[in-house]
Amino acid sequence: MKGAIMAAAALIPMVALLFSVSSAYPAPSGQLDPHFYDHSCPKAQQIVASIVGKTHYQDPRMAASLLRLHFHDCFVKGCDASILLDSSGSIVSEKRSNPNKDSARGFEVVDEIKSALEAACPGTVSCADILALVARDSVVMTGGPGWIVPLGRRDSRGASVQGSNNDIPAPNNTLPTIITKFKLQGLDIVDLVALLGSHTIGDSRCTSFRQRLYNQTGNGLPDNKLDVSYAAALRPRCPRSGGDQNLFFLDPVTPFKFDNQYYKNLLAYRGLLASDEVLFTDSPATTELVKLYAANQDIFFQHFAQSMVKMGNISPLTGANGEIRKVCRRVNHN
Numbered sequence: 159m160k161g162a163i164m165a166a167a168a169l170i171p172m173v174a175l176l177f178s179v180s181s182a183y184p185a186p187s188g189q190l191d192p193h194f195y196d197h198s199c200p201k202a203q204q205i206v207a208s209i210v211g212k213t214h215y216q217d218p219r220m221a222a223s224l225l226r227l228h229f230h231d232c233f234v235k236g237c238d239a240s241i242l243l244d245s246s247g248s249i250v251s252e253k254r255s256n257p258n259k260d261s262a263r264g265f266e267v268v269d270e271i272k273s274a275l276e277a278a279c280p281g282t283v284s285c286a287d288i289l290a291l292v293a294r295d296s297v298v299m300t301g302g303p304g305w306i307v308p309l310g311r312r313d314s315r316g317a318s319v320q321g322s323n324n325d326i327p328a329p330n331n332t333l334p335t336i337i338t339k340f341k342l343q344g345l346d347i348v349d350l351v352a353l354l355g356s357h358t359i360g361d362s363r364c365t366s367f368r369q370r371l372y373n374q375t376g377n378g379l380p381d382n383k384l385d386v387s388y389a390a391a392l393r394p395r396c397p398r399s400g401g402d403q404n405l406f407f408l409d410p411v412t413p414f415k416f417d418n419q420y421y422k423n424l425l426a427y428r429g430l431l432a433s434d435e436v437l438f439t440d441s442p443a444t445t446e447l448v449k450l451y452a453a454n455q456d457i458f459f460q461h462f463a464q465s466m467v468k469m470g471n472i473s474p475l476t477g478a479n480g481e482i483r484k485v486c487r488r489v490n491h492n
């Protein structure tokens with residue numbers, strides 16, 4: 159009985175998902191098209207949403223992990239599912255890169271979605287589009303905004319571990335470096351501050367922020383942009399050495415809810431990563447946006463949805479470029 163109630167409860171966000179998708183934010187014109195699979199695979203979006211919904215019920219962190227995969231895909235050679243390729247032949251998997259190793263997850267969920275789509279409409283829906291759809295569905299499942307996802311991306315026939323290392327910002331990058339890395343992808347300061355609101359869900363490992371707790375600038379002192387009592391609460395499970403893989407909520411206040419709490423944390427110097435807190439401390443333009451989103455969740459949601467569409471538009475392969483992989487982990491044979 160309890161199981162049935164929980165299963166029913168898990169369906170509520172899924173129903174919300176199906177409605178929100180048709181109503182929310184319009185897609186900008188571009189090479190991609192929200193109706194791309196309307197005739198070739200009319201059930202594509204439903205299939206994706208139902209598997210994301212089922213997974214969310216089994217593992218509430220997975221929404222965050224799936225959202226991050228789309229970001230780590232798009233920042234490396236564009237949104238082309240390069241992150242999903244395993245190493246083989248001449249391909250060195252991006253899964254081995256610094257930002258992804260021991261960290262990126264959700265690949266089995268993508269495999270399951272791809273198998274279901276191949277059964278329904280073989281050779282039709284790209285792995286890159288699956289990532290764009292699961293990112294949107296994951297945000298909706300956790301209470302965030304919906305948006306219409308432009309579709310028609312094709313999949314790469316290669317990966318770039320070097321691109322993954324260089325192009326994805328690191329948590330100890332300075333704000334100017336982070337701004338530059340976003341600019342290289344055609345994303346501006348509004349996109350940066352809005353998209354980082356993704357850190358309202360999900361986890362970070364100790365190794366990604368340890369430096370802040372003990373020796374931020376090489377003078378043996380903790381980061382002075384980190385609340386003292388928050389730092390003290392983090393230290394026991396993130397010691398000077400060891401515990402690298404220990405997990406911490408990026409937003410400890412509402413860790414599974416997609417809301418604007420992330421920005422409220424930044425105002426209190428309780429951003430977990432250095433790259434989070436600098437949005438509030440290091441430039442007047444980003445500070446203003448942090449304050450705006452902390453005060454107004456609706457504007458955050460609106461900007462976030464727009465910026466996700468923009469990120470999803472980074473250099474897609476279309477037309478005759480790339481391929482529709484049969485299995486997301488490997489390229490098709492000729």
Ligand code: HEM
Nearest residue numbers: 222223226229261327328329353356360361362363366433
């Ligand atoms: C300056 C840019 C960014 C930096 C430096 C950054 C860095 C990080 C780091 C270090 C982690 C924790 C990884 C670990 O320790 O295992 C993380 C997690 C995460 N990031 Fe970012 N990130 C950035 C932007 C973004 C963007 C644009 C998105 C989405 C659009 C995003 C979504 C996420 C999510 C959802 C998680 C939690 C994943 C999980 O729990 O599996 N991040 N990020």
